[in-house]
Amino acid sequence: MPSTLSPGRPKRAAGTPRSQSAPAAGGRARHTRGRVRVTTYEGYEGLIQLHAIPRLGQVPLPRLSPLHIQRVYGETLEPTGSLSAGTVFNLHRSVC
Numbered sequence: 001m002p003s004t005l006s007p008g009r010p011k012r013a014a015g016t017p018r019s020q021s022a023p024a025a026g027g028r029a030r031h032t033r034g035r036v037r038v039t040t041y042e043g044y045e046g047l048i049q050l051h052a053i054p055r056l057g058q059v060p061l062p063r064l065s066p067l068h069i070q071r072v073y074g075e076t077l078e079p080t081g082s083l084s085a086g087t088v089f090n091l092h093r094s095v096c
Contacts, residue, residue, distance in 0.1 A: 044094035051076050051083070052095055069095060 036044070055072045056064065073092065076083045083091070 044090065047087070047091045048094055051091055 052072060055075065056068055059068055069092075073088050075081055076091070077088050078084055
């Protein structure tokens with residue numbers, strides 16, 4: 001099977017965790033920056049900073065599971081949380 005990594009990027013050994021220095025959600029947001037309008041990007045970044053990172057920041061990236069993310073959705077949805085279903089969907093789009 002051919003490698004899908006770019007030639008300049010070193011390969012990781014199987015089972016080696018990714019770097020913990022930058023949150024995954026932040027990396028996703030930076031990737032999205034060139035694909036959406038500035039205001040859309042700023043909204044996604046705000047959702048990540050206000051809702052995802054405070055709830056998921058303490059979870060090591062290798063241990064992060066779909067259940068962790070689903071818990072964030074449940075905690076933030078109305079009527080128990082403060083966000084509408086559409087806003088939680090935008091949070092989902094910016095994290096996943």
